[in-house]
Amino acid sequence: MLPYDSLIIVDKENQLPVYKQITNRLIGLIQKGMIPPGTFFPGTRQMAELITVNRKTIINAYEELLTEDWIESVDRKGYRVIPQLPVIKPRSFQPPSHFSPPSSTAFISSEGLVLQCPPQPEHRDTKSSDIVVNDGFPDPELAPFKEISKIYRDKGISSRIKQLMCLRDEGGLPLLKDAASLFLNETRGLNIKKNDIVITRGAQMAIYITAMLLLSKDDHVVVTEPNYCFANDIFEHAGAHINKIGVDDEGPDINQLEELLKRVPVKVLYIVPHHHHPTTVTMSAMRRQKLLKLIEQYGFYVIEDDYDYDFYYKNSPILPLASAPHHGKIIYIGSFSKLLAPSIRVGYLIAAPDIVKRAIVLKRLIDLRGDTFIEYMLAQMIITGDLTRHINKSNKLYAQRCDFICNLLTQKLSHAIEFTKPLGGMAIWLKFKSGFSINRILSNASHAGLCMIGMSFSKPGDPNDNGIRFGFASLTEEEMIKAVDILVKITS
Amino acid sequence: MLPYDSLIIVDKENQLPVYKQITNRLIGLIQKGMIPPGTFFPGTRQMAELITVNRKTIINAYEELLTEDWIESVDRKGYRVIPQLPVIKPRSFQPPSHFSPPSSTAFISSEGLVLQCPPQPEHRDTKSSDIVVNDGFPDPELAPFKEISKIYRDKGISSRIKQLMCLRDEGGLPLLKDAASLFLNETRGLNIKKNDIVITRGAQMAIYITAMLLLSKDDHVVVTEPNYCFANDIFEHAGAHINKIGVDDEGPDINQLEELLKRVPVKVLYIVPHHHHPTTVTMSAMRRQKLLKLIEQYGFYVIEDDYDYDFYYKNSPILPLASAPHHGKIIYIGSFSKLLAPSIRVGYLIAAPDIVKRAIVLKRLIDLRGDTFIEYMLAQMIITGDLTRHINKSNKLYAQRCDFICNLLTQKLSHAIEFTKPLGGMAIWLKFKSGFSINRILSNASHAGLCMIGMSFSKPGDPNDNGIRFGFASLTEEEMIKAVDILVKITS
Known part of the structure; x- marks a missing residue:
């Protein structure tokens, strides 16, 4: 018998029900050929003891496997993997290091393309405590996901x-x-x-x-x-x-x-x-x-x-x-x-x-x-008309957020930035005054928990071209306050 | 006062609630400038009489307009369109006939591209009574729309x-x-x-x-x-x-x-x-x-x-x-x-x-x-593991459908076609015997209520190259019987 106790590890913290974890794992073992076609499974009681779960859980898992035709029930002998099951034996895929680069003469060159865009802040996994200021996206919290879900459920x-x-x-x-x-x-x-x-x-x-x-x-x-x-x-x-x-x-x-x-x-x-x-x-x-x-x-x-x-x-x-x-x-x-x-x-x-x-x-x-x-x-x-209504509602909220962030920026950051209050849209074009390098600010902000991923531009020697798009539409007032506080700290 | 009775037509057969129809129509009239900013609306009772709906319906419509900031309530005077509302006056877009074609030297040429693909049956609005046989699509009836909808509703x-x-x-x-x-x-x-x-x-x-x-x-x-x-x-x-x-x-x-x-x-x-x-x-x-x-x-x-x-x-x-x-x-x-x-x-x-x-x-x-x-x-x-389960379930049904259609084709259409039962996939490659022009068959089938939109190929003078993909995966047994009956009729 296979060492099921070491092959099947159950994670009770996992969102997935335990019986589903077991089902998936057993399917994986069958697919990999580790449980070959025709193999009998341990009885439900024995399996339950082996991996220390309730017997009912094993029964559920076996039933799922039955329904999906992975196993069959044999009179008085228990459950076995369908004998005719096609087995796929994984072979080794050419490891990436052996690949030879293609010699394309097409226009695209990854270097040229990447450089064309000004350097953006590193795309790292942000901590959940970080505030992320984007390029000017709408707020997913307002997205009409419920309405979408309703249409999916339509008979x-x-x-x-x-x-x-x-x-x-x-x-x-x-x-x-x-x-x-x-x-x-x-x-x-x-x-x-x-x-x-x-x-x-x-x-x-x-x-x-x-x-x-x-x-x-x-x-x-x-x-x-x-x-x-x-x-x-x-x-x-x-x-x-x-x-x-x-x-x-x-x-x-x-x-x-x-x-x-x-x-x-x-x-x-x-x-x-x-x-x-x-x-x-x-x-x-x-x-x-x-x-x-x-x-x-x-x-x-x-x-x-x-x-x-x-x-x-x-x-x-x-x-x-x-x-x-x-x-x-x-x-x-x-x-x-x-x-x-x-x-x-x-x-x-x-x-x-x-x-x-x-x-x-x-x-x-x-x-x-x-x-x-x-x-x-x-x-x-x-x-x-749902779209128009949705736009109107969003606009109301975004207008408030625009007022809020502009007041905040004027009050607290005038020493470091210039900006013109936008008439619409979801972003402010923040220009940093000379003496403030946009790249240094992005890097310092990121260490302080503020990740700014809007497009930023800086041209050496041109103080007019030292700015970043500050997307406000998806920020709450609390987030805006925190973001500006961090900017104040790193520019003082 | 505007002739609201002729401007607002209510369609009681429409899925949209009547008050929403009225709301949308009024918004449209405001947007087009036909109800200018500052205009007072008729009272709810009067409006209800004008367009012969219940007064409660008009109240609902006005409330919606209030919420969305299209109108405002003025003490003792009623409702009026927000006076400061920006008006967009539609101007005439350059009519298509005045457009001059661009002189592109890029590779793409619409003629070349369209001709490359063999002629396909006309893309017309099929009658709902028509049977449509596609190129080999999965059956949307099996699509896990409910599961998708669940994820959209996730908080x-x-x-x-x-x-x-x-x-x-x-x-x-x-x-x-x-x-x-x-x-x-x-x-x-x-x-x-x-x-x-x-x-x-x-x-x-x-x-x-x-x-x-x-x-x-x-x-x-x-x-x-x-x-x-x-x-x-x-x-x-x-x-x-x-x-x-x-x-x-x-x-x-x-x-x-x-x-x-x-x-x-x-x-x-x-x-x-x-x-x-x-x-x-x-x-x-x-x-x-x-x-x-x-x-x-x-x-x-x-x-x-x-x-x-x-x-x-x-x-x-x-x-x-x-x-x-x-x-x-x-x-x-x-x-x-x-x-x-x-x-x-x-x-x-x-x-x-x-x-x-x-x-x-x-x-x-x-x-x-x-x-x-x-x-x-x-x-x-x-x-x-939902995906794997979904595939297994689909495969079971498609295998049945594959058996069913292949038996049917062998029994009823051997005089006109040749095919090899596929080992998998969602389509059969139907080759029509010499004497049967694929294009004529497509056209006749279409008139008889069978629309075959799979890719078809015919090379003049090459009897081996006179076939069409017959997608069976999304057809019920009833539809398959009807489809084959039509093919029998037009090939006899």
Whole structure:
């Protein structure tokens, strides 16, 4: 008989019921061939004594194994592992150290890509006592998980999913494309129909697809500096030349763009006119008008990333560039992820018919189809108005948190930082005054129990470029107080 | 006063409660500016009369609007739209017809891509009375939606998600990478750790990422004919030359591969050794051995797509090529989607460290992070053993369905088809005898209420290449009988 007492260790602290632990362990031993097909198990009484558990527990475990066809009952002899059971003998997988690196000539190079993004704080397992300040995520505590769970429990859901999955994915569920178009028309003054939109996994995939469709090697793309760095990484991956323009209090510097356009055949401009990333600045009306003129004059494409549109606290949000005439040159990109829960990733791109057509094909290559259930659920939430209500409720809370953190920062940290209170969004762009190195602050904060994982930028010698995104939307007032106290301590 | 009676139409058949319908409609009118800021609403009694509903319904609707800050109550005057409310005036979006097509020089061309896949039946809205036979999906009726819903309802879920999302995505949740490695080691005789695996959205994204990393323009890739056509599309998108080898009863023709290797500098072989797609043939042991030798001799990469491994009915599954020594040349790709529900897309790739490292970076460019919740849930299901139990239960049912449909086909359709009973998987490769055009059959079946959306292949003049994948796993016995009856009718 096998030494079951040493093979089966029961952990009574474990969440899993003891009988399930035993079942799983026995299955593991059978699968590994350690209990070969045809082997008889000890009787329930004997097994119970061997591993010192209640006999009832063993009975339950054996019953589970019976139901799952791992063992069978033999008259008067007890239980044995099914004799015909196929055995899988694990062989040794090539150990990683023997692998030889592939000699790819593709554009991507892990070094180039990693360096493109400014150094971020180490990604370590945070202690549960640590306060984590993110880049500007919504608060998962507000996420409508209950509503989602309700739809999963709906009796008809399986057959509805079955029906919806009969169709090939044409850039998202038609139901969602329809509902999303209505929602976007109402909130953003667009005028689109379901065939103008492609549903993606988050805004990131929308940027990736657009870049792959528009850019070829050595094409010129323009971005701001600083910029949402994962967009830069995509353009670099596409083999494009990256040209940079500045950002000030009125947003991206359109005069610099004009100078560039005179010299360089710009193919694509990537821009975040509303709540610029990372600085949260909103582009002034004058610059928007000028940009629209330049588009007409030079005919380049614009990727308008509007990740944060639905979150505004005092003022009415500014309509996207895409709501003005642009001769099909703007690709408008946004996300529903922030509206629901950061874990649920649904984004979209809106573009001219030819781009949409090719985006659907490329998306299918990358990701055969989206998560049908999530897309169905989101469509339901839009149709019933639950999404709008959820946004309104979130906005109220986030506005309070924004007021709270801004007051706190002004009162306690003015010696070290500068910032402009954002009109919306979920993050503050904290600029540290000269003399305060952002990297040292991040490291000291981390040791003091404050982990700041927002995007940070520092350019040697440029005091204007020494900042970090401080996401406040998912912090309680208590957490904000603690976070600011730590910052005060390490900057005094 | 606005003509509320014509603006607000109540649909009593609608699932949505009437007061919610009214709320949503009023919000829509406010948002569109049709009810301007500051406007007073009719009193509840008057409004109730105007749109002929109960007064209590109007009270509920107004209360909802109050809670959401759309309206405010003014002493003795009633309710009015918040005067400071920001109004968004929809402007006209550039109509699609004015868009000019982009002049991209990127590889992707929608025509090429669409043509690469053999013509599929039209994707139309199926009538609910239609029987839909898919390419081989699991049955959503078996999907563990209840278990998923339970995890969504878990009280601690929000804070757990919040914590998990603090980390940058390094190719999937560490918890899932750990659990998946154990699961794959136990079932497939691999010997991997969490750092050898990258979690993706379905197997499709794993193929896409691998192809982008390994292939450059004009590289040579080898596939079978017929093949999983979306893989071919990816290789074409990468700009590679596609070379084809045949498939017979023993799987892909390795002699043809050897001949090719002598002539052409093959960079990558894409292969489905287990339950080949579309033909469901399993590669013989002799050919596997020969393939492993060729890998060693010529040093090309192999993308081993093992989408269907966990579903086997009679025989023990054959271990993947990746479980044998291969000097890091095999990239092993699989999927959890079929194990759970077709709507939930989680796949993976396992490869040499250098490929894994670059795959993580590229995946982040394409899709910043996965669905944290789904990844967490899947990890839980592996750890508790729920996944294995779910697979065992599904396998039992699918085996019955496989027996049932094969008997039926043999009895009733032998005049028109040939097939080999599959050893596992969820589809049968139905070959139609000469004289039966697959395209005509699909079209006739569709008119008779049978929509077959599995991948179909027909090569003019080649009677061996006139087949379709017939997914049986999600069909009830009743549906199978009906489907076969229709096929009998249109082939007699």
